[in-house]
Amino acid sequence: MTDGVDAAVDKMGDVAERRNELAARVRTHAGEIARELAVFEGGDYGQATFETDSGTWTLKYEAGDVQYLRFEPTSGAEVYVVSSKQPPDPEALETAMADYAAFVAAYNEYARSVADILADVPDEFPAVESTAEVVAERDRIGERIREVGNAMASELYRYDGEYGTYATTVSGTRWELKWDGDVAAYLRVGGSDGTYLLSQYGPPSATDVHRLVDDVDAFVEAFNDHVDDLEADLAQVSFD
Incomplete structure (x- = not known):
């Protein structure tokens, strides 16, 4: 009978590396959304919330970059997919990423909904009286x-x-x-x-x-x- 001291220890580095790579890709991709929102809103910072069937996504941005991307599922704990602090737990990231495409779809739907917001706004104005x-x-x-x-x-x-x-x-x-x-x-x-x-x-x-x-x-x-x-x-x- 062995006491386990000599048992092989499975390495988790590959999982952590995969988690970090995925989080970095999400930061880059969500950064595109952040820049689009910043341009549309006309400010350097802000935040936007998007609803999906599985939960709520909140994207906070500053200077066209992501400050954080948070997913709050309809059940379960929230997860910061992107943040300035520690990377997300791999299991929580997996849960969030299962809904990430729905988040992007919600943003795209919003972007399409405002595409023609100024279509009927007049661009000719009355003459200005001189003082x-x-x-x-x-x-x-x-x-x-x-x-x-x-x-x-x-x-x-x-x-x-x-x-x-x-x-x-x-x-x-x-x-x-x-x-x-x-x-x-x-x-x-x-x-x-x-x-x-x-x-x-x-x-x-x-x-x-x-x-x-x-x-x-x-x-x-x-x-x-x-x-x-x-x-x-x-x-x-x-x-x-």
Whole structure:
């Protein structure tokens, strides 16, 4: 009677090698589906689920490559056919691969179902109206406001120094002119979160100009009253 110590041990390397080869082939093949889905969905990553008679397949992808391919049979444990972790158990892989063709068929059916999704979508669109005229008018008014702001800045620079701010209230709203040298750095209406009628960045919207332009005269008048109160030799400005 032998104690078995000298018994031959069957090698399982061939099974593991076959498992690894099959998993690699599935990754490559499923990668084609992943790339098609990524192109269709218009993103670098996502996931899609496909139902078969035997279970549910979930393909997660990123940058056109498979992150994982999971099979959840109607009965039994789920198996990650492709994953970034350990390879699947050979028996579980065998179970999943018996349904892999059905998974591919489900994807192909989905791809065919969306092939004509844009067939009836019009590719001709209404003409776009130009805003050139209103923008030109906005810029004309804005240039006039800048001329007035610079005139104020010049007087304030002459009287109060290199830079500073002049603020007043018009129609219950704070108007603030900041000058830097003899030019206006900004004219802001409405406090720190307000609207910049003048700035170093870009012009205000035509809507904001329309909303605020009627109060520019009152702002100038308040400035001129300020000049009168100073009783100094500062030139008054006007906004026509």
